[in-house]
Amino acid sequence: MKTLFLFTLTLVLALNLNARENPFEATNAYEEEAARIIEQNEIDQNSINEEAYIKEMQEKMSKVSDKPKEDANKNKVKEAVKKLKPALKVEKTYTKKEVKKLIKKAQVQSESKVKKLVEKELEKTKVVEPKQVVYVKPRTDIIDDEEVIKAKMKTKMLLDFIKVEYNDSQITIHTKDAVSKKFTLEKENKIIIDYKAKKNFYTKRDTLESTNFKKIAVGNHKKENFYRVVILLENKPSTYNVDYKDGLITIFSSTN
Incomplete structure (x- = not known):
């Protein structure tokens, strides 16, 4: 970039010296304005390239730096949820009437289970008695009126x-x-x-x-x-x- 700048400056000076000898060549004011425009274009181009490069590097750095932050934030949220879980669990309370109902229900279920067990045991120990068929001989001495x-x-x-x-x-x-x-x-x-x-x-x-x-x-x-x-x-x-x-x-x- 510096070489281009020096080359342009030398060219302007040479033209300036030559103008004194040739009346048809451009004046100093014209040469100065041309040099200023060229220099401004170079500066603008350099500034555009530098801005694009800076923006690209910032995006890369932000991606690299944001990932650990994101992971850290996720971990913090998980820890916060774990701390809140015990507080979110509401212990159920029972009224006296509900407690009595639960006790009665448990008793009925228990009695039913015991009854079934007893019936099973009785079926195992039950002795099958032979059925006796009793034949009654009709009396011939009794006749309906x-x-x-x-x-x-x-x-x-x-x-x-x-x-x-x-x-x-x-x-x-x-x-x-x-x-x-x-x-x-x-x-x-x-x-x-x-x-x-x-x-x-x-x-x-x-x-x-x-x-x-x-x-x-x-x-x-x-x-x-x-x-x-x-x-x-x-x-x-x-x-x-x-x-x-x-x-x-x-x-x-x-x-x-």
Whole structure:
């Protein structure tokens, strides 16, 4: 840089000396201004190069110096967090009621575990007893009263739509027709039952082999749309009970 500066200065001086001999050459003022411009350009260029170099070195130095600082800062933050951790842990406090609940829960869990252990031990020691099958022979000397009654029942088919079952203590009238009326004739020892139906038949009479029911008769009342069943009793109708169930009429003797 100094060599360039000296060279320029020598050139200016030579031109200055030559100007005195040649009137057409540039004056001193012109030469001085030209030298000043050249020098200023060199200074500006040098200053630009120096600034760029300084900036580059500063950036490199800052990178080198910032890394240890960054690591140091990270370490400081970690140490600060470690110191704050115990302070951040808040100890849970329990009320008296909550303490009782926890105790009760622990007791229940403990009892349940003990119970399961005991059950397991009992299953291990449990002796399987053989099952005994006891056969009870039915007694032939005891027979249900209903079976006895049914066994002694007699049957009469009076007409194709009416049937009677009877014995010494009761009589049952079987028919699909509905009962319209029931009454008694106390003096004549008769129970009379009317059934609502229009039938074509002649009067039917029959004798019953029973100690309480003597005779039965079925009469037709076609014009009035009913037929009548008359039962002749051994005793007064007041000594008999009449039961109407499931469309069937059964007459029981209370004296037998």
